[in-house]
Amino acid sequence: MDLCRCCHAEGCFQSLTELINTVTYEDMLKICFDIMICHAPDNNRQYAICNQCILKLQDAYYFKKQVIENEQRFSEYKNDLDMFPEVKLEPPSDTVPIGDSDDDIDLSTLKKLKSKSDKRIKKEKHKITEITGLLFIIQNPVKA
Structure with missing residues (x-):
């Protein structure tokens, strides 16, 4: 009659030194507890x-x-993420943020520069015509 060293039951039992795969029951007790x-x-x-x-x-x-095993796998996964951090992509914006605006310059300190080419630019007159409720701008209107 055998005595179970874990629960003290009596009967015919397995030896703690019995090899299961690559480990014995006594090894399992040592590893786990x-x-x-x-x-x-x-x-x-x-x-x-x-x-x-x-x-x-x-x-x-x-x-x-x-x-x-899963903790080791998680650690490897986390290390991979740390090597390649996720970059947050923001949608492109056509507007300039208020803090980045260049309109903070005092305009009284600026001088108006007039270029020589400004004199050569011909100012054109435009005629606005309404046709069926829509407005059209006609450049260089033809004289009738």
């Missing part, structure tokens, strides 16, 4: 674990393994 079960070398029957405790231990072991 930092628990070392004392082993009496002359009595292997008291160094066992029952099926119910095996299921609970395996659940805890695989859960811890899952969390560690």
Whole structure:
């Protein structure tokens, strides 16, 4: 008759040293809970674990393994984001923000510069004509 070292049930159980994949039950206890079960070398029957405790231990072991792997994956993902920070794109604007306006200059200090070409520019007269309710600007109206 074996004694489960986790819940003290009596029956025919698995040895804590039994290898499952690449790890033993005693390794799982150490990894998950930092628990070392004392082993009496002359009595292997008291160094066992029952099926119910095996299921609970395996659940805890695989859960811890899952969390560690996913935390590592998240850390790598976060490092990738830190290397390439997201840039917020703003829609293009045709207006100049008020703070960036150049109209803050005192106009009294400016001198009006007159270019020589200003004299050569011919001022044209425009005639505004209304046709069926619409206004039209006619450049260089033809004299009738």
